[in-house]
Amino acid sequence: MNKKNKIKLLNLNEINKFLNKNYPNIFLEMRSKQFIESYIVIYAKNLLKESCLLAKHRKSKILQARDLKTILIKNSIKSPDLSYVFEKLTKKNKN
Numbered sequence: 001m002n003k004k005n006k007i008k009l010l011n012l013n014e015i016n017k018f019l020n021k022n023y024p025n026i027f028l029e030m031r032s033k034q035f036i037e038s039y040i041v042i043y044a045k046n047l048l049k050e051s052c053l054l055a056k057h058r059k060s061k062i063l064q065a066r067d068l069k070t071i072l073i074k075n076s077i078k079s080p081d082l083s084y085v086f087e088k089l090t091k092k093n094k095n
Contacts, residue, residue, distance in 0.1 A: 012037065047071060 012033050019026055028036075051067040058067075 015028070015033050015036060019028065047068065048063075050071045051063055054067045054070060055061070055063045
């Protein structure tokens with residue numbers, strides 16, 4: 001993947017902020033941070049791919065929060081923060 005097409009979802013500064021706030025005595029080497037960054041990009045691409053297939057299955061051209069939520073639940077990814085975000089998005093769409 002060349003630099004021009006590289007997706008930036010989470011930069012190294014954000015990883016450092018998270019670590020400093022939650023685990024102040026832990027330090028990651030640069031290669032570990034780069035691995036995390038790469039993993040997040042791959043995960044996001046796979047999540048979007050599966051969610052888009054689900055939207056297509058619904059015969060929709062619009063990817064909705066419920067598509068993402070369904071894939072996350074299917075893959076057993078549970079997060080109270082994520083649930084709150086999905087509830088908020090779903091309520092906005094209903095109004």
